[in-house]
Amino acid sequence: MLNKYPFWKYLLIILVLLPGFLYALPNLFGDDPGVQIRGARGASLGAADLERVEAILADEEISAAAVTLDDSGIKIRLADGDAQLRAREALRRELAERRFSIALTLLPAAPQWLGTLYARPMYLGLDLRGGVHFLMEMDLDAALVDHMQNTAADLRTELRRARVRHKGIRHGQELNLRLRFDDEQRREAAREVLRENFPDLAVGESGGDGDYRLNLTLTDSRRDELGGQYLEQNMAALRNRIDELGVAEPIVQRQGERRIVLQLPGLQDPNRAKEVIGRTATLEMRLVDEDHDPARAAESGAVPAESKLYSFRNGAPILLKDNVIYSGRNMVDAAASLDSLSGGPIVSITLDAAGARKNQQVTGDNIGRRMAVVYIETRSEVQRDADGKIETDADGRPLRETIRDEEVITAPVIRDQLGKRFQIEGLDSVAEARDLALLLRAGALAAPVHIIEERTVGPSMGRQNITQGVRSVVLGFVLVLIFMVLYYRLFGMVANTALFVNLVLIVAVLSLLQATLTLPGVAGIVLTVGMAVDANVLIFERIREEIRNGNSPQASIHLGYDKAFSTIVDANLTTLIAAIVLFNFGTGPIKGFAITLSIGILTSMFTAIVGTRGVVNLVYGGRRVRRLAI
């Protein structure tokens, strides 16, 4: 019984420890104040933007520690909070285009080389960093009512086209439609129309004797499909809208079938977020006025009668006819794909019956001319004077004005008479097609959303939660350290080393996974500290027992570890069951608790069994030992 570890076991311990320390390291450096510029509404930023930002900072004589460009945008690291505010003001003034979203943020101060190894600090939850959290539920039924109304209108058109006479279409209570006919043949003819054009409707029949009926309901698969589609569309719309809130790392996440989580770190006014979420955006299709020169109209300000001056997203002017052909309300779907003939990127658009009728008529008369898609959004914004100061009313409240933003997304040439379905061609890339489809779909919320949970944490509270969390971890840790040394002497020191390593490993795993650390999560770490020594207590008590039974020190060490092993595994696995259940049921903060608890259980099993054994073997292994300091 020599208690020597083979070399590979020490290697294993080192292979776990080194990355552990490395990935825990970024958490020691803290944060620098910074400004983050992201591309709003899907726009991406490039090297030219980076140069512009650098030039603006140079003009203002703001010295930035670093200005970097990556996938998430441009990040500017600054020396202090004052420089941060000045930089934001300057950037906000100079980068006035709406494709920039400018936000104050905290940037990890860890050295660059750690970043290249994907070593980042832990991702703090909103309860620790402050911000606004919303859980929103989509009202699918309300959206489906709309959908069924459109379907009814389409159905009327199709039946008329097929010359099937009916006695009316009625809306039932359960999102169904009822069609009535005079006789059997007409009903069968209607069935044929339904089979061909409305595969998404489940058809049932009832009545007879002069009152023949068909009951139409959405198939379950179509219902689920629509639900998923509406949710995606809502998320896209929300992403577009929250860009202007000036939040560095907004999170829009799907939760289950009907819910969306929206997290806005650093935001202090939940009401602004609510306004933005509830905003309406829409689309309009207008014919292009090609008889006049838009550039001249823009310069002189003399806009021809029956036309209106618009601009593209890049600022180029364009004249459009006053008359709206149809609006986004008539649009059922927009999808990006590749043209089967030319292979070029396209966006396919599907209209409802009313839109299709109008489209058919107008495009038929205007082949060869251009039609523009206009994106319209209304928002309220704070009024500022020339210096960027906020203007207030007599009560000191900021003045707000309603701004209507209109921009032309695209203005393609009409090649053919269009109907219910048509394509927009002439796009530069697949990415552009995808963005356009998204923008077209995301113009309006597909289904109304309600906020069912809101949690806002102020900045001072967040900081206090961090301080209190860290303090209780430290106090708990120190108390346990003292107790273990007093009780187990040298072996206590070994257990303490393991406990410290365990703490480092928990932090490393959390950093590596970028799992959200919440206040209950911190409590989970504290709890793990208390429970992690349990494995060592089990082992050490066993060793003492074996010594009392008259075994030699070396044999006692061996037997102690051996016998305690299955107990430790059983005891930890059952705790893990509770933690996993917690994780599955938990929302937000509770999930954080379950995560740290689970990670803690796993890492502590490693450090307490393999780790301490390694140290004990190093100290006592391979020689004659008279007494153990236990």
Place this chain on the structure above:
Amino acid sequence: MELLKKDTNFNFLAARRWTALASAALLVVSVVALVQQRLNFGIDFTGGTLVEVSYDEPVDLAQVRTVLDAAGYDRAIVQRFGAARDILVRLPLAEDGDAGAAVQSNALMRALRAPFAESLSPDSSGIRQQCLGAAGETADCRVQMRRVEFVGPQFGDELTELGSLAMLYALIGILVYVAWRFQWRFALGSVAALVHDVLIVVGFFSVFRIEFSLPVLAAVLAVIGYSLNDTIVVFDRIRENFRRMRKSPSVQVINVSINQTLRRTLLTSVTTLLVVLALLILGGEVIRGFALALLVGVLVGTYSSIFVASPIVLVLGISRGDLMPVKKEGEEQAPLP
């Protein structure tokens, strides 16, 4: 240093009638309290709005109430929260559904800030919460919003249901695991001990009218994990000793097992209690309920693994034969050189 003498030999099982009586008494008190006055559910479960506000100087509650009354919040409950500068305002759910309630918190902050002639600056973000004063100047808000929580009515119901289900799933999962690793008598014993612990912790919150929030529920589930951990260690020893002490009656085997694991049971309780105390003292108001549930849970859990779980296994009639067929386990524990 040692907590106990070298070899303890307490006759724990002899006391089982008395401890059963004590447990029964605690359970009756808990159940009666739960039936009579139920739990003081927090807004996580009832739905509603909660706003924590911090003033730049100590504030008079009566004044705050007057301000809120005047602004139409006559159903608001105002109380102190920790320091004299901090208050907590609770609003019940608004009649006009969740959309109206979600806006409440904002209107409430406006009302509280009105006497100071300040309103939240639209530029405020990041580290400090800044307000616009009467003259349009920007300064740190004198009334700082610390946190706002709003839970809609149906979401509250859902959390209540999910919470109960989580508890149930945890217990079933454990029942199955222990029955598989040990034997069904052990499974019943451990689950009975867990139900005992959960009822007493929840009963404690009911008796003392302490708010039962989502973190408290999480703590109760953690208590299940902890208490089970304790119980399993004892069961493990019982299983081992049944195989070793072939001539001894069950009562003696279980008694010896409890005694052999007693030091470990107490030591782990001590270290866990140390950290729970650290949480209770330094964790702050938000985490207090959580730490309190753990404190009670660890105490009750330690007690139950000695005085509830094992006696139940005995009463259910555990015998050596129940543990023998598992051959593989027996080999591991073979006599040592």
